[in-house]
Amino acid sequence: MVDIEQVKQWAVSRWTLGEMHGVSHWERVERNGLLLVTPECDVTVIRLFAYLHDSCRENDMCDIHHGPRAAKMIVGLRTSLLKDLTDHQFKLLQEACRLHTSTHRTGNPTIDACFDADRLDLGRVNFIPDPEKMATEKGKEMARLL
Ligand SMILES: [Fe+2]
Ligand SMILES: [Fe+2]
Incomplete structure (x- = not known):
């Protein structure tokens, strides 16, 4: 089983920027991810996405x-911190990382929950997400409550 806490500590240890995109953001992304999980989602991938x-x-x-x-960097973790992921999980994690800066929705429930x-x-950067621009139904519901 992948040790999420160990991945978190690793990410924290090499982080040089501030809090805007740092660990407090990652923790909130993990928490949001846990609220967005549906039976089709891979929760391990979502939690790892938060920290990576x-x-x-x-x-x-x-x-x-x-x-x-x-997405490229995590290839270097494949035989260490991420060695217990299946190839499918690793691919999902890579795709979620790779696309989160450019893609609105993929149709894959795990990747869309990550987004x-x-x-x-x-909200941390004073921007309220538009419910219509969320990738999942649960995400839309949660954005409406913000
Ligand atoms: Fe982020
Ligand atoms: Fe980002």
Whole structure:
């Protein structure tokens, strides 16, 4: 079983930017993700996404390539921190990281839950997510409550 706490500590240990995209954001993304889970979702992938998706940001501004960078970076964790993922889980995690900076919705329940978990935390940068722009039904419901 993948040790999420260990992945979190690893991500925290190499993080050099501030809190805007840092650990408090990652924790909220994990919490949102847990609220968005449906029976079709892979909860391990969603929790890992929370701690890895922004980990390759080079600045807090418009760094649109940090998603694809994270997808590449996690290849280096495949035989260590992420060794217990199945190939399918690893692929989902990679796709969620790679696409979160560019894609609205994929149709895959796990990846879409990752996107919405991240979007639901836009309030931290004074941006209220538009329910119509969420990728999942649960995400839409939760955005309406914000
Ligand atoms: Fe991001
Ligand atoms: Fe994020």
